[in-house]
Amino acid sequence: MKFLISLNKLMTCSLVLFLNLNCISSIYANNPRYSSAGIVISNILYVVDGDTIHIKDKDEWKKIRLQGIDAPEKDQAFGKESMRVLANCLYKAKKIRIEWTEKDKYGRLLGKVLVDETDCNLSQIKQGYAWHYKFYQKDQTDRDRQLYSNAEIESRKSEIGLWKEKCPTPPWGWRRNNILKCS
Template sequence: MDATNTQHKIRLAGIDSPEKSQPFGQVCKKSLSDLAYDHVASVESTKLDRYGRVIGKVLVNGQDVNLQQVRRGCGWHYKKYQNEQILDDRLIYNAAEESARASKVGLWADHEPVPPWEWRKVRRK
């Protein structure tokens, strides 16, 4: 909600997280809620997606929420769109995913986690 109590749907830039019905989907939804719900946040955004959602980097107290989700094993660095990120973010998000994978945190505890873009493709058929 913004200062006028208008709710905005934000698509987290640079990452893709499990769908709610996917393994770890609810865990990752709670993680995002813990990081951002009922907090004052700012969004660095440059565009809308085809559904009219703002695509952006969410910051709470200067902390990059998108990056924290990746570090917690609650998202993939969305390499399909990495060229839309500044180079520093691209490198940091990629390193965060590699670290989460190596540590088997969050969704990386699963033996073969299915990326959400593949999950959605199968569900559409």
Template sequence: MAFLLGVRTRKRLFVKYDPCGIVTPFVTVHRIPVALLCETTMLRKYFTLVLAVGLSLSTHAEQLSGYVVGITDGDTLTLLVDQQLHKIRVAGIDAPERHQPFGERSKQSLAKLAFNKNAIVDCAKKDRYKRDLCKVMVDGQDVGLKQIADGMAWWYRKYAHEQSRTDSVAYEQAEGMARRLQVGLWVDAKPAPPWDWRRTVRSRLDF
């Protein structure tokens, strides 16, 4: 809420709009109006906050380089980095679960792309299972994008906002092409997305 400031002179009271919304005497400090100092301080605090948020986000980003020593399923692998194992969830995709149609084939496809190979991963965060959520590159190839293009995974549209614009467009187009060509899991007329399949399994267990 903005306030009006009274500026008293010897004979008159002038009214001035305070852009900072803080009631302060309209005086000067080293000939600089207090209102201007207030506005400058607010701007400084704003940019400090923006910088802090940016640094906070950047601290979650991490690039790792290692050797793929395990494949869990079509979107999860194990990376050995400096004698430490990292469970990596490939970002931007969701592969069929192991007991779903194409679940085993999706796993084999990821193994063919990455197992026993060097990989570079860019990890933005950890998921709820404490796995590193990463874009995975092997031999200069985006593994997640390749899985989608081969019809071995869905583009995880729900988390498109966590991808770069370039990646989200490429993943969406790759899925559209795989669907039209009926590649991989798209040979089925209506393949069940893994997120729906998991929901169905959970509801049955709760029942």
């Protein structure tokens, strides 16, 4: 497995290197295992649902929330299908790469999951098993924001996946209604 420090840290470190020969080791000693932005490469994983996976990093499991999408919950209509489609994207992968920039309030890494250069987040939308999560689209690159938005429009027009239904319930609405029912 490889971990890459962000380019900014590397450039900062290079500048400091002239003054401090321990710069490289201090990056690893004083910072968390993941830098503020990074790449994780793994091939051991567990699919939790249509927008969440767990990966094994050395001997520790990390939670990854697929950035830019929101998929049906497991108990929701199309939840199991969404999970199956994500698992199919990951199946037989030679290399699984997660590009991430931050953690969410639950401590999950927010990232784009790339399998042999296929964007599984985008694939979930293209196949009609996830929404482009517009509430958090500001966290995406401009390019990804446009790709994901256009993919949802095309999936809706084509009436594939959950778009076979006239008006599928988005996961954020489903979660809110189930929380209210439990109160």
